[in-house]
Amino acid sequence: MIPGRRTGKGRVHLTAGSAHDCRPLPKRTAQEGDVCRSLRLPHRRSPVPDLTPPDVLDFQNVSKTYPGQPRPALNDLTLRVPRGSRTGVIGRSGAGKSTLVRLISGLETPDAGRLLVRGDALGPATRAAHQARTGLVFQQFNLLAQRTVLRNVTLPLELRGVPRARRDALAREHLDLVGLGEYAGRYPAQLSGGQKQRVGIARALVTAPDLLLADEATSALDPETSAGILNLLLDLQRERDLTLVIVTHQLEVVRAVTTHVAVLDAGQLVETGETAAVLRAPRHAATRALLDAHRPQVPLAPDETLRRVTLPDLNPDTLAALARAGARIVQAEPHPQGLDVWIAAPAASPEWAVLA
Numbered sequence: 204m205i206p207g208r209r210t211g212k213g214r215v216h217l218t219a220g221s222a223h224d225c226r227p228l229p230k231r232t233a234q235e236g237d238v239c240r241s242l243r244l245p246h247r248r249s250p251v252p253d254l255t256p257p258d259v260l261d262f263q264n265v266s267k268t269y270p271g272q273p274r275p276a277l278n279d280l281t282l283r284v285p286r287g288s289r290t291g292v293i294g295r296s297g298a299g300k301s302t303l304v305r306l307i308s309g310l311e312t313p314d315a316g317r318l319l320v321r322g323d324a325l326g327p328a329t330r331a332a333h334q335a336r337t338g339l340v341f342q343q344f345n346l347l348a349q350r351t352v353l354r355n356v357t358l359p360l361e362l363r364g365v366p367r368a369r370r371d372a373l374a375r376e377h378l379d380l381v382g383l384g385e386y387a388g389r390y391p392a393q394l395s396g397g398q399k400q401r402v403g404i405a406r407a408l409v410t411a412p413d414l415l416l417a418d419e420a421t422s423a424l425d426p427e428t429s430a431g432i433l434n435l436l437l438d439l440q441r442e443r444d445l446t447l448v449i450v451t452h453q454l455e456v457v458r459a460v461t462t463h464v465a466v467l468d469a470g471q472l473v474e475t476g477e478t479a480a481v482l483r484a485p486r487h488a489a490t491r492a493l494l495d496a497h498r499p500q501v502p503l504a505p506d507e508t509l510r511r512v513t514l515p516d517l518n519p520d521t522l523a524a525l526a527r528a529g530a531r532i533v534q535a536e537p538h539p540q541g542l543d544v545w546i547a548a549p550a551a552s553p554e555w556a557v558l559a
């Protein structure tokens with residue numbers, strides 16, 4: 204997901220006859236001409252159909268200013284979200300994250316630029332069809348208090364006119380999927396926060412969307428419950444080949460779940476790329492500020508530096524060597540793959556270089 208460049212997963216590569224021009228070739232590329240002849244390909248450049256699936260989201264110079272506001276909430280945003288990716292959108296408060304979600308979900312329209320969803324410009328003619336294929340998960344769960352868990356999950360199917368027996372069956376299947384098969388008859392007030400979010404996820408997926416938008420989905424949950432929800436989202440994303448967009452101010456969520464990240468600051472996209480690369484070597488001051496804000500605030504000795512690792516990724520021998528060199532764990536939190544651990548150690552210890 205790089206501005207202005209396609210990096211889509213599942214891309215269909217067509218090389219023969221497209222990338223290769225099979226007209227008589229200069230001597231140094233004669234082998235390519237032979238390949239063309241042996242494949243009986245035409246010796247002329249011919250038009251090749253573009254079979255590349257469109258990016259699920261394609262923001263093209265999108266701007267949005269709310270009425271009466273002096274500055275745009277989003278300014279000239281160009282961003283592509285490839286099919287099947289897990290993209291985190293981060294930024295401090297007021298950066299424009301919610302505006303991005305509102306644009307994708309069709310609740311707001313751009314003042315300038317275009318937003319393509321699944322290859323179509325999002326507008327009055329296409330909005331309903333795209334909304335039907337987009338699931339939304341919210342921070343405050345947005346469950347209806349007077350409806351049972353089952354009836355909350357059947358709601359989107361009711362709105363689409365699905366017959367009762369079918370919608371009940373689908374809702375039960377999705378409650379099983381999120382581990383709440385036994386809770387169908389309960390009311391939201393009788394659930395924990397994590398359970399409410401599981402119902403929210405079942406409701407978002409019951410219509411079989413291919414794009415799932417999670418807007419601060421774990422911000423209201425404690426770290427352990429949050430890790431459980433992120434695990435569930437990861438499993439479902441893989442099983443259903445969903446494109447997942449996670450809007451969050453929690454860097455640990457981005458780290459744990461996403462393949463790509465987009466950093467917004469004051470309405471502008473300031474950095475984007477593969478999550479591991481951006482977090483390892485942030486280029487923009489706003490990204491560095493977000494990373495710094497998430498470092499544990501612990502006093503360090505003058506020769507100590509702080510690094511984060513995920514256990515069990517770290518080799519036990521390295522961990523033991525670090526401990527012998529005076530390393531200490533200063534913070535540990537649950538993570539979908541194990542434990543997220545911050546370690547302080549003398550910067551000069553050779554084992555430290557392994558973690559760089």
Ligand SMILES: Nc1ncnc2c1ncn2[C@@H]1O[C@H](COP(=O)(O)OP(=O)(O)OP(=O)(O)O)[C@@H](O)[C@H]1O
Pocket residue numbers: 269270272275276294295296297298299300301302303452
């Ligand atoms: N309905 C609105 N009317 C006027 N201004 C708005 C409206 N919604 C958002 N804004 C402004 O647009 C800018 C971006 O807001 P947005 O809610 O998209 O940011 P955010 O990154 O989601 O922030 P937060 O993390 O605090 O939710 C802010 O300056 C905000 O004050």
